[in-house]
Amino acid sequence: MPLTVSQILRIESLKGTTLLAGEKGARQRTVSTVVVIDTPEAHQWLRGGEFLISSGYIFCEKPLELRSFIEGAGRSQAAAFGIKIGRYLGKIPIDILDSANRLNFPLIGIPEHFNHVDIIQPVIATIMHDDHEQLVLKNKINDVYLDLLLNGATIDDIICKTSELIDANITFSRNRTDVSFFAKNNNYESDNFNDSGSFHIAVNGKLRASLCVRNRGESISDAELSTITSLAKKYISILIQREDAEIQIENYHLEDFLKNLLYNKNINEYDIKRKSKFYKWDLSWKLSVSIIKNNPDISKIKEDKSLFESLLLRMKSKFSGSLGLASDHDLVLFVPLKASSDLDNVFKYIKETILSVNAKKEFNLMGGLSSAKDGLFLAREAFSEAQKALDVVMRTSGYPPVRLFDEIGLDGILSVLKNTEMGQSFIEKQLGPLLNKNNSQKRFNFMETLEALVRYDWQIAPAAADLNLHYNTMKYRIRCLEEMLRLADHDGRRRMELALAVLLYQIDKKPPLS
Secondary structure (H helix, E strand, O other), X not given: OOEEHHHHHOOHHHEOEEEEEOHHHHHHOEEOEEEEOOOOOHHHXXXXXXEEEEOOHHHHOOHHHXXXXXXXXXXXXXXXXXXXOOOOOOOXXXXXXXXXXXXXXXXXXXXXXXXXXXXXXXXXXXHHHHHHHHHHHHHHHHHHHHHHHHOOOOHHHHHHHHHHHHOOXXXXXXXXXXXXXXXXXXXXXXXXXXXXXXXXXXXXXEEEEXXXXXXXXXXXXXXXXXXXXXXXXXXXXXXXXXXXXXXXXXXXXXXXXXXXXXXXXXXXXXXXXXXXXXXXXXXXXXXXXXXXXXXXXXXXXOOOHHHHHHHHHHHHHHOOOOEEEEOOOEEEEEEEEOOOOHHHHHHXXXXXXXXHHHOOOOOOEEEEEOOOEOOXXXXXXXXXXXXXXXXXXXXXXXXXXXXEHHHOOHHHXXXXXXXXXHHHHHHHHHHHHHHOHHHHOOOOXXXXXXXXXXXXXXXXXXXXXXXXXXXXXXXXXXHHHHHHHOOOOOOHHHHHHHXXXXXXXXXXXXXXXX
């Protein structure tokens, strides 16, 4: 780590030099080399880190150029400017000192008896010695971390070793999981932490984690801290990349396994048992398969695999042991049912999740959920049920947004006829007189009356109450309906046909998903 001007001025052989101005800059600017200047325009060719020295001769007859030089060098990345006082220049003018202070540029007075070599040699030697010590320390610490890595160390091990090396508490935060923990020195009070620095860890240009060093040991220098933390970041980055690779490989094999369960009729029973154990799926668990899909019309425009990946993470967190396949347009979930109430809980959670996502108007999700099956061996059957339940949701325009296969009723069966020629023909045949505005809307809404009768199983009193009609008015409307629809009293089959037509009409007239 480069030495600051203040550290350089503490070299024994440089005692006698005086910091005239730019005290703050002396603590901040670092020295990489020493340069003797022989022209007032030297500041135009600076590269940064130069400790500039001069006898003052080039400025003795042109004092105004000294101010110009200080201004130029002060705005550059030069470390400091040392000038002899007494030989060619007397006292430095106050306006020049003010300029150096304003720019935080260290201006150093060099005694008249100093030769240039009295400054150049000790400064260069100190820089080289410091560089050598840093290299030795870096190699030593690198060997420590490398040995840990070769012996199967985890990220936790690297952090604990780092905490030990710098004698400090460390907070480690992962961006994905937002999990933090402390290492070493557990007798702390979190409210009394003094941060010694935060160090971000990036992988492939993306911020993945952070180290925060707290209550650093007093014996650890800034240079040592920088060396150790930079190496810790390097090895943590390596382990994060290794984790990513392992997850990618595991996901690939998991995807292959789950697809085999869904599509391969001849999957080997032994293979299921072996891989279930590997993926921590207890074969005693029951299974429900769910499909969550984005509205096809919207998915053509907006494809977002990350949405389904995040939903998968939420399901895994809520229902431990869940597995899944996430793609651009859907998510297939394998949810373990460990208790009799789990299927209801899964259904409620998926419904709440879908409604929450849909409320943001960016997606329009629909879902289907199978009944409970006796384990992964029946995954294909469960998947088929989930598809059928989802199909009903899609045919009924997403009302409600998720269906449980066991609870698909008559409307689910009739949804197969939605928007079909056969369905439209059946509605027209049974309800035509009511749907013709010229005939049915002159005095009363007869379709509304028929819907109420079907809803209350042809019971007059509750149907009349639902429509806020007098009982006799309801009877009059029924007589009109019987005449319009050729409905004879006690004709059970005709009533059944009308009821089916009403249900199909209600499914058909539902607005599409927006």
